[in-house]
Amino acid sequence: MRTGLVERAREGDHTAFTELIAVDGDRCYAIAYRILRDTERAQDAVQVAYLQAWRELRNLRDPERFGVWLYRLLVNACYEESRRHRRWSIHIRELPIDGPSVADTTITIDDRDALDRAFERLTPDHRIVVVLHHYVGLPLMEIADIVGVPVGTVKSRLHYALRILRAALIAADEPETKEVRPA
Amino acid sequence: MSASRDPDQILLAWLEEGPTALPAPTVRAIEVASRATPQRRRALRLPWRFSPMFAPLRAALAVLIAAVLIGGGIYLLRLPESGPGATVTPSPSTAASPVPLMEGPLAQGRYAYDGQGVRVIMTLPEGWEGIGASGIGKAPFELPDGVNVGFQQPAAVFTDPCAPETSRESVGPAVDDLVNALSDLPNVTGSTQAEAAISGFSGTHLTFVVDTEGIDCVMALYGQGSFVRAAENGQHQDLWILDVDGTRLVIDAATFPQTSAADRAELQTIVETLVIEPIN
Numbered sequence: 001m002r003t004g005l006v007e008r009a010r011e012g013d014h015t016a017f018t019e020l021i022a023v024d025g026d027r028c029y030a031i032a033y034r035i036l037r038d039t040e041r042a043q044d045a046v047q048v049a050y051l052q053a054w055r056e057l058r059n060l061r062d063p064e065r066f067g068v069w070l071y072r073l074l075v076n077a078c079y080e081e082s083r084r085h086r087r088w089s090i091h092i093r094e095l096p097i098d099g100p101s102v103a104d105t106t107i108t109i110d111d112r113d114a115l116d117r118a119f120e121r122l123t124p125d126h127r128i129v130v131v132l133h134h135y136v137g138l139p140l141m142e143i144a145d146i147v148g149v150p151v152g153t154v155k156s157r158l159h160y161a162l163r164i165l166r167a168a169l170i171a172a173d174e175p176e177t178k179e180v181r182p183a
Numbered sequence: 184m185s186a187s188r189d190p191d192q193i194l195l196a197w198l199e200e201g202p203t204a205l206p207a208p209t210v211r212a213i214e215v216a217s218r219a220t221p222q223r224r225r226a227l228r229l230p231w232r233f234s235p236m237f238a239p240l241r242a243a244l245a246v247l248i249a250a251v252l253i254g255g256g257i258y259l260l261r262l263p264e265s266g267p268g269a270t271v272t273p274s275p276s277t278a279a280s281p282v283p284l285m286e287g288p289l290a291q292g293r294y295a296y297d298g299q300g301v302r303v304i305m306t307l308p309e310g311w312e313g314i315g316a317s318g319i320g321k322a323p324f325e326l327p328d329g330v331n332v333g334f335q336q337p338a339a340v341f342t343d344p345c346a347p348e349t350s351r352e353s354v355g356p357a358v359d360d361l362v363n364a365l366s367d368l369p370n371v372t373g374s375t376q377a378e379a380a381i382s383g384f385s386g387t388h389l390t391f392v393v394d395t396e397g398i399d400c401v402m403a404l405y406g407q408g409s410f411v412r413a414a415e416n417g418q419h420q421d422l423w424i425l426d427v428d429g430t431r432l433v434i435d436a437a438t439f440p441q442t443s444a445a446d447r448a449e450l451q452t453i454v455e456t457l458v459i460e461p462i463n
Contacts, residue, residue: 014218022210025205040316107193
């Protein structure tokens, strides 16, 4: 179905392009939010990616590869969003406006806080592979294709990022050391 | 970490948290902007190897290709930059519907901010850029000589603007609720307050200059969802807080000590010519 829409949109059919947004838009937004951890910047990244897609669609050789191509544009838009550093707004960590989609009781407030902070310290390179592999479920080979680096680089980025995130969780779980004085 | 708590499971659950539905205004913005954005023509692809051909024909073809390349080059030089990684610059017609604001350089023309219950249409001269879907500005946007304007619908203020993480408070929906909350801001000088009207909608015009000299503080003025408006030392703030048929709209302009007179004049013209429409 998507391939047919891509072919029609490639010929300038706006209705088909709108349907393509309906097919992939939510997924793209979910990915962008998880990379950027900010709803407004995620919306901006998705908007930029789709407009780029519309503009360049005629140069997409294989409509079957639209998904990978769109993810590549989205990842580039997320890089660009991460690169911008403006004092327009202050970034404050907080739950998204529409709240967590899943109220998972396995995560404590401390876990969430630890992961938020650790993830914030990761570079976009590392965030992207974590999200594409562990949230979207893409194989490393496909991530390498999207990001444009060798598979080995994807592996090492993922390994590094997971080490940081696991360490943050373990540190959050350790009881605070308190000095105990004998009575 | 106890044996029953698997960090990888926690990480996966944490990744699942968060929004998963692209907001409708963003979808609409993409649709409208794509209608105003032409598709690039399919790139010319020549075969990687020519078949043998008669020498004079080959020479004639070489001349033809050179002419096409030179002519095409001149044509492409006249086109806006494009390609993967380049910024998409919408080119709105002055007669057509305004294009939704978007990140990046904006061609001269009419643009729209679509908020909750309100639409703001602006006419921009050359040289302005979109800051997300709710702001415009001229580089560097901030200190020392930038300028920026936002269209906002704040829901919160900060009792301690230097510590926004711990002092967020909801603010009532009326114009006066926000005016009162912002009228006693610390670390500001030269505050003024006056009645104002833009595009037929009345409200209050607040102005002040942020003075955080010697204090390690970027002021948080107000919040809207995850967005928090920042103001730094020397920033001159103009806030038009308007009542648009029961919906509060803030037009928030910031200039800086070295913002040029020309940019200030452009800003004034943009604000004075805004068209505000209530929407359902």
